[in-house]
Amino acid sequence: MSSGEKYLAAAYAVIFVTVLVYVAIIAAKLTRLERETAELARLAQTRLRERG
Amino acid sequence: MLAALTAMLVGSSLVLVFLVAPEDADQGLSQKIFYFHVPIALTAYACFGLGAYKALLLLWRKDERYDLESYVAIHQGTIFGVLTLATGSIWAKASWGHWWLWSENQLVLFLVLFLFYTAYFMLRFSLEEGPRRANISAVYALFGIVLVPVSFLAIRLAENVIHPTVFTREGPQMTGTMFFTFCVAWVAISSLAYTLYRVELLGKRVDSNLRELREALTS
Numbered sequence: 648m649s650s651g652e653k654y655l656a657a658a659y660a661v662i663f664v665t666v667l668v669y670v671a672i673i674a675a676k677l678t679r680l681e682r683e684t685a686e687l688a689r690l691a692q693t694r695l696r697e698r699g
Numbered sequence: 700m701l702a703a704l705t706a707m708l709v710g711s712s713l714v715l716v717f718l719v720a721p722e723d724a725d726q727g728l729s730q731k732i733f734y735f736h737v738p739i740a741l742t743a744y745a746c747f748g749l750g751a752y753k754a755l756l757l758l759w760r761k762d763e764r765y766d767l768e769s770y771v772a773i774h775q776g777t778i779f780g781v782l783t784l785a786t787g788s789i790w791a792k793a794s795w796g797h798w799w800l801w802s803e804n805q806l807v808l809f810l811v812l813f814l815f816y817t818a819y820f821m822l823r824f825s826l827e828e829g830p831r832r833a834n835i836s837a838v839y840a841l842f843g844i845v846l847v848p849v850s851f852l853a854i855r856l857a858e859n860v861i862h863p864t865v866f867t868r869e870g871p872q873m874t875g876t877m878f879f880t881f882c883v884a885w886v887a888i889s890s891l892a893y894t895l896y897r898v899e900l901l902g903k904r905v906d907s908n909l910r911e912l913r914e915a916l917t918s
Contacts, residue, residue: 651728654793658732658786662739665782669895676902683909690916 705894708887712880720880729793734880736786738888740809743783744847746776746892747816751844754837766833767907769840770823771900773816775892780813808853812846819843 648656716734723730753769756762787806788798800806819839826832873881 649728651726651793654729654789655731658789659735661785661789662735662782665778665785666891666895669778673895673898673902676906680902680905680909683913687909687912687916690913694916 701890701894701897705887705890708883708890712884712887715880715883720877721874726794729790732786732790732793734884735888736783736790737881738885739779739786740783741885742888742892743776743779743813744851745889746772746779746896747812747847748844750776750816751840754840757833757837758841763830763833766836767903768900769837771896771903773819773840774899775896777813777816777820778895779892780809780816783809784813805850805853808846808850812843812850815843815846816840 712734716731720731720734722728750769750772753765753772757765757769787809791800791806792798819836822839823832823836826835
């Protein structure tokens with residue numbers, strides 16, 4: 648690989664990895680939100696049963 | 700739908716960059732960094748501009764939803780700013796033999812812009828959540844927008860032209876194929892930024908709504 652090719656590969660790898668990491672962070676946050684939604688749904692059902 | 704369009708545009712631009720666009724006579728293969736570096740820089744400017752615009756709407760209309768929209772736009776701008784600096788440094792090393800040159804106003808002014816908006820997060824998270832934080836963050840975001848044209852014009856007005864200026868008054872200094880490739884890459888990066896903006900904004904709104912719901916259920 649020539650030096651030009653190495654720098655080109657490095658630049659595009661930086662872009663790819665950054666976007667990948669960002670998407671992974673968003674995916675992790677969405678997973679947490681899904682868990683929290685399920686927990687709040689259970690809490691809401693418990694409250695409804697207590698009132699009912 | 701938007702994500703699929705973005706994926707298609709990014710894929711198309713990569714095909715154009717590596718298989719269609721000709722190799723530059725002076726810089727060789729390393730010139731192909733240009734096709735993503737410049738659109739990423741322009742997108743960073745646009746994100747900071749969008750953040751400032753949303754900040755202005757917040758201060759004008761007093762609608763708190765603009766606070767989150769401004770924050771997410773500036774967050775996106777910061778990420779694309781990091782990419783601009785990283786890809787620019789790699790290209791600089793390949794072209795000029797230096798990762799960074801403090802003597803180059805264009806580089807330093809972009810770094811100043813980036814650091815200004817990085818400080819936005821320090822300011823924002825040093826304050827309690829609420830209207831005061833939203834207003835102060837909005838004013839800060841608006842101040843920063845002055846740096847965007849200064850940074851952009853520095854590349855065009857500099858007499859010492861180490862940082863290349865490809866788009867001149869005579870038009871783009873590149874072949875038609877290169878220009879087309881650049882335009883496709885620009886649309887692709889803009890689409891990517893907008894997709895990530897929408898996804899992050901949606902996530903933050905859901906998070907905010909869930910917190911309110913939790914407070915209501917546990918009170």
